[in-house]
Structure formats: structure tokens, C-alpha cells
Amino acid sequence: MAQGERLFVKVTRESLPQVQDKYPFLYLERGRLEIDDSSVKWIDSDNNVVPLPVATLNTLLLGPGTSVTHEAIKTATAANCSVSWVGEDSLLFYAAGFLPTADTRNLKRQITLAADESKALEVARTMFRKRFPDADLVGKSLNSMMGMEGNRVRALYQQKAEQYGVGWKGRQFVPGKFEFSDLTNQILTASNAALYGILCSAVHAMGYSPHIGFIHSGSPLPFVYDLADLYKEPLCIDLAFHLTRDMAGRYDKHKVAAEFRKRVIQMDLLKQVSSDINELMGVRRAHRIGK
Known part of the structure; x- marks a missing residue:
């Protein structure tokens, strides 16, 4: 991927979109969330690979059968994309990760x-x-x-x-x-x-x-x-x-x-x-x- 096409060239607080500017959420289940060339990708149960533009997402809702790497969480939160763990079809809410950029x-x-x-x-x-x-x-x-x-x-x-x-x-x-x-x-x-x-x-x-x-x-x-x-x-x-x-x-x-x-x-x-x-x-x- 060329430098100009990289999803994450440099993320700063000033460049982060406001919560209202982002796509609301993406629900994922039965697959793996990991990193590929500094961008987040989703590999589903059929081995289909889907790049995820986390910088444009407010939150990822991770459903049953989901695994995620440490680097994927780090990259998502660097782009101010929250991560929540939910039940199937978001029927239950289990937990949410705190963003490191938040203050008190x-x-x-x-x-x-x-x-x-x-x-x-x-x-x-x-x-x-x-x-x-x-x-x-x-x-x-x-x-x-x-x-x-x-x-x-x-x-x-x-x-x-x-x-x-x-x-x-x-x-x-x-x-x-x-x-x-x-x-x-x-x-x-x-x-x-x-x-x-x-x-x-x-x-x-x-x-x-x-x-x-x-x-x-x-x-x-x-x-x-x-x-x-x-x-x-x-x-x-x-x-x-x-x-x-x-x-x-x-x-x-x-x-x-x-x-x-x-x-x-x-x-x-x-x-x-x-x-x-x-x-x-x-x-x-x-x-x-x-x-």
C-alpha cells in the first residue's frame, strides 16, 4: 500500500473526528480482528478478509466467537474507535474499553x-x-x-x-x-x-x-x-x-x-x-x- 493510501499515516488529537462525525457502529461476530500494515482487518469464519476503517467508526461491537489481537485494540483506540463486548446481535452488553485519550x-x-x-x-x-x-x-x-x-x-x-x-x-x-x-x-x-x-x-x-x-x-x-x-x-x-x-x-x-x-x-x-x-x-x- 502506498504511503498516501495508508489508513494511519499519523493520528493526532487535533485530527480525530468528533463523536458525532463518525459512523455509529459496526457489529462483528465469529471471526478475528487483527492488524495488517497498520490497519485493522476482520477475518470472518469463512476466511474472508475485510479492511475496517476504524478512524471513521465510533465503536466496534464484538459479538460471540470474536477474538482480537492486542495490536488491533491499540490501533482502534489510537483512532478513537471504542470497543465494546456484546452478546449475539448486541442483545446483551458486557463491557466497554476506556479510551486512553480521555481525561477526567x-x-x-x-x-x-x-x-x-x-x-x-x-x-x-x-x-x-x-x-x-x-x-x-x-x-x-x-x-x-x-x-x-x-x-x-x-x-x-x-x-x-x-x-x-x-x-x-x-x-x-x-x-x-x-x-x-x-x-x-x-x-x-x-x-x-x-x-x-x-x-x-x-x-x-x-x-x-x-x-x-x-x-x-x-x-x-x-x-x-x-x-x-x-x-x-x-x-x-x-x-x-x-x-x-x-x-x-x-x-x-x-x-x-x-x-x-x-x-x-x-x-x-x-x-x-x-x-x-x-x-x-x-x-x-x-x-x-x-x-
Whole structure:
């Protein structure tokens, strides 16, 4: 490969794209991630070799049957591409790698806000205002706003069921028994998990912690769950009822993944996430990752 065609000629903090400028994610399973001439390549189970432009990716989601070399991780993180380990089709989120270019400034800001009860409540109100733009939330307690949200989501499920002509008996999910749910719930579970994986990687990339939330608590990734509720309506809920009608009773993981990815790109999710997090944390302008 000629010098001018090298994927990594020189990577500097100034040349790194912002999180919102990158392609959202790439899901990989049953293959090996390694290095070839300073670029990352993917070798699948049929020995097909695919070069991966990690400098243009926000995160790699590594699924079952994946192995990765130390050099591949080093090269990906040098390009500010996060790496997350997930279950099949991103149905479970296991872990995420920390980027070495991140500092603690944003983390300190997040901790400061979360540790102050009044400031944490105001961050929560800002999130709820995005879903209740016409409601007066001044003086509302967190429990009261969570109750409003619960009612909104239940009504939304029913609305989408009627819109797409799909039967709906409520949200049901048994951990480890994905196939026991009905088709709509399977799609909801899969798309929710994929959304969590993307958001967790974005949160890490911006120097925040997924473990410090403002609405959710007592769960592994409360800040990710806080953020996910801002985007679930178009990316997960509408998707689930729309595809239930189209799939005619049979779950198709490839169709779910393709449609979910298309919606993520259409709504420019990473740009929206970056903007929303900066607004929530009181950051007036977006900073480049790692600066």
C-alpha cells in the first residue's frame, strides 16, 4: 500500500473526528480482528478478509466467537474507535474499553452534578422536558416525573399497536429466554440492547461514566438508560411495531439490525447524543474527544 493510501499515516488529537462525525457502529461476530500494515482487518469464519476503517467508526461491537489481537485494540483506540463486548446481535452488553485519550474533566462535571440533589434533579427535569415540552415540570419530584413517563410510554405502546394493527399484551422480557417473548417484544429487546451498546460507547468516548445516572438507579448503566429513553420512540418502539407487521410472525435478526442501523443513521444519533449530553452537563460547546 502506498504511503498516501495508508489508513494511519499519523493520528493526532487535533485530527480525530468528533463523536458525532463518525459512523455509529459496526457489529462483528465469529471471526478475528487483527492488524495488517497498520490497519485493522476482520477475518470472518469463512476466511474472508475485510479492511475496517476504524478512524471513521465510533465503536466496534464484538459479538460471540470474536477474538482480537492486542495490536488491533491499540490501533482502534489510537483512532478513537471504542470497543465494546456484546452478546449475539448486541442483545446483551458486557463491557466497554476506556479510551486512553480521555481525561477526567467531564467525569468530574458529571459527578459534581449527580452529587448535588438539586442539580441532579434539574438535569433529570431537562431530560423529561424533551419528552414533555408543553408540561410545567417546575417543582415536580423525580417520582412524579417518572410516573408521567410511565404513563406516556404505555400510551405510546398502545398507540403504535393501533397504528400498525399489531396485537399488544404489554412489555415482557425474561432474561436469558429471548425466544419466549412475542415478536414485538423480541424486536424491542434487540433494538434496546443495540441502543445501549452505542450509547455506552459514546458516553465513554466523551469522557463521562455510564454508571452515574440522574433518573435511573440500582442498575449497571443508569446514565445510558437515562439517555436511551430520549431515543427509544423512533429507534426501538416504532421500529418494533412496524417490523412486527412486516415480519409476519417470524423474527429476522438481519432485518432488525438493518432497519435499526438505517434509523440510527437517518436521525444522526451520534450528533444528537453529543448535543444532548453537552446540554445536560452544561457544556456550552462540544469538545473534541480526548481534549
